[in-house]
Amino acid sequence: MNGSAPRPDAVGDWEDLVTTALLGTDRRPPARLAPGRPAPAALLDAAAEATVRRRAGLRPAPAGRRPERAPEDPRPALPTAAAGRLAALLADRSGGTGGGRRGSSPDLMELLPQWLAAANGHGYAAPAQALPALLDAARGRTDLRPAALAFAGPRALWLARFNPDWRFALRSAPGGGATLPDPGDAEAIRRLWEEGLFAERVALLGALRARTPDLARELLAGTWPTERAEDRLMFLDSLRSGLSGADEPFLEKALGDRSRNVRATAAELLSALPGSALAARMAVRATACVALDRSGDGPVIVVEAPHECDSGMERDGVVATPPAGRGERSWWLGQLVEAAPLGTWPDRLGGRDPREIVALPVTDGWQGELHAAWCRAAVRQRDARWSRALLGAPSAPEAGGPGAVSLAERAKLLATLDPAERAEWVAGFIATHGLSEAFQLLGVCAVPWSAPLGRAVVDALNIARDAGSYPWSFSGVMGLAERCLDPAEVARLQSLLAIPDEHEDAAPGAGGYWAEAFQRLVTTLRLRAAMAEELSPAGAAGVG
Template identity: 30%
Template sequence: MSTDVTTTRADLVTAALLGLRRGGPDVDAAALPGVVGEAVAAAPAAEGAARLLDVVALDVVARRAGVVPASPDATPPVPAEPEPASVAGPAARARLTTLLAGSGELNDVLVAHWLRTAAARGCVAPPRLLPELLEWTARPASRPHLALVQAVLGTRGHWLAAQRHSWAGLLDAVPRDAAGTARAADDARAVVDDPQWSKRPAAERVTAIEAIGRDVRRDDEERLARSLADRAATVREAAAQVLVHLPGAAFAQDCARRALECVAIERRMLRHVLVVRLPQDDPTAPFERVRSVTGGRRGHLLRALVAATPPDVWVAHLGKDAGTLVRLDVTDDLGPLLHDAWQEAALRTRDAAWAAALLGEHPEWTHLLAVLPGPERAAAAGAIAARSTTSDLTNARRAIQAGRALDAPWPDAFTDDVLRHVVAPPVMPEWELRHELPTLAAGAATDPGTEQRVRAAADRCTDDGTARVLRTLADTLRTRREILEELA
């Protein structure tokens, strides 16, 4: 047996990995550091593997328990200022305590409801719950609610968040105001104009271009146009996407010119049709879909060019309004491609007329509802939900998707249409309705009448599992109503 003496942590690890014969079974207690050596010397005598395991165990405990705390700063932080806002009362505090200890999307809906209600009524979170609230905010699923959290932190909460880097970083992620966005864009312009710009990592170049895009100006065209020839495809794509948002930019005008050349109206037989011709292939086009697709490149280029063209240009070019154009037949089965590009352009330019026209032909494109003004959005969503007097799963899914674009609370008629589609045969399966439960709980009204109608729908439902989900929805609506009362 070897008589080597193990005296360092590295030797202990070596002995444990390679074996006692090769790594050394004996331990010199006097050679071990500090309290570890003292503990080994005082431990009952053991040999071989038992002694090695004792030493390793003592060493691990010493490393975990013996961390020396960092020296405090010479000057402690300035205490928080007194809280000027009113603090949520005992009942609301107890509710928030329970919610912050919970988990799941439905629980997050209730936390967000608590935060939104407190902010609207000028209340801040209780001081003793601030650490839990900041920890809840640190979860990825909570990021959409950062602004709500910031609104209820109060003076103490902001002071506490500043004491920990991870919490302070969360609050820094709240969307900037106009002045902050402009400052970030100015900083990005300085980066782009730096002579060392091309040597920076591609991801950093993309970030700078995107920052400019959030506050793009006429004098940005030249610096963005330079990036269209960047060696990195991601940088070229980012520059192209910003330039199409810049009215009058040469790149945007060129995209529109090439798109308009590809589409015309012709009279065939007794009706007008849209005649679409694919553009010439252009491997240098700075559009991701054009580069990444091996087949159908010309079709993808056409889609990119049309998406980059403001939709209202088509009205002047083709001489018909948006509603008429989207109803026309398209040659060569290119209608889906053309309409898909139009909807992307409508989203980018927030063109309500084109969004409404496309929704008339494609009610499944519920994301276009967000482009419509409030009253029109509610009317369009209601039309989608009430589109069919018969119910099926497609109508149920479409109605719930439309509800995501509506402001809460939903109109009673819209909620009734959703419930009708959910419970009418074929009943929406339990697993699918449970997935949609957070959307329903956040959108439906909290008044007792809505809760009763949900419970009545559960009683009519022929599927026990789906009925249970509806009763959970009713219970959640009641909880939301109680939160309103507790924060009154």
């Protein structure tokens, strides 16, 4: 071995050794046995010699290109105490125990999303030493990715290029981590739109949509006929942000697209514009099916569902074939009413407001279908007045309102209300009906919960505890309370930390579980208060 290339038979020798190792020396003895050595030992000797020969015989290669320096992060540094807290949260990546009773210790991993949101709200930069753990956490939990990558900043994208396990960060970042052109550089914008990768083009379209929507629409229209169907759908979806009447001509053309999904999305966007021509066409069709009958003892709504789905309806987004178990006529009716402007109905139904309209009886069993379509229209058009009418009073006996047909529907309607009104409605619901159906509704409430909502949840948990209810059925709500209850509520929880007397019919061990769960809730709320203090500018100054 004199620094030259390996012997011509070196590669063949190595392959023979590998084959012998796989088959076993009993079935295939090594080709050249050292005298006096057992076959397995001789094989290892030969492998060691071949390895040294292969390494020593390699010729030097040109050095690889030195990576560019990581970009600077101009944001202020994270306070020392908050950095220590972040390290503790990231170290608890197991997310608590795998099952059974969780004990009284907080679930730190479940607090990480809230910590990241607060840190991003203050505009802090992530410590460099925390970036690998942040990327690992975001890799394991997709729900963490937007907040984790926003906090990790540009240095995390730089780091992700060196580890295949972190490539998701490049895919998740707008433009794959690429820098978008300056808004005033029209030539660079057009070049990126025409030549960029798909992720870069989506990011560019989204950025332009926020700043110069007309230019974004012009770029999209210029290449629209040549785009793939799946790409057209993604690009079209970007128009949801800042949707306005100026988008109508482009969306009307998209109604004739060769892709059914693109046509359906274009129709949905147009129906969200109450002044669009499509909305007017849908209003004509829907009002032909729904009318007010005053001939009886009192006014009632009568429904005559469509008898066919013509080509015009299909072009405007009506899907002709219903899903399994749905009748054609009710399927078509629901789509027409859903897409018609809600402002159509007061004039059509005797000048009544939404509450009065929803309270009217509907003949021939059409009420459920009609109200469900109005629910979808209220969500699509973000109409709070109709949402209130369809939700009804939270204390209604059925708790479903006159139009909401499911918890999911109610949650969507609640999302159209402002946060304070939303919390007030859910608090009233819990006060009347308890927590058995409240989990999904609580999920749409702003965090931290308002004082009335927090009190309603705590009171309902206390009632369930005193009633000897099976405690584990409330674990989901208790977990939400740990993340969403205002830490100021700690004082009201002190009386719930003792183990209560158990009723004869109570679940075995329920009292201990409730005390443990409330202790964990109190500990978690105190921890959240400390986290907020560490991240606040005043708290950071005090620590420093």
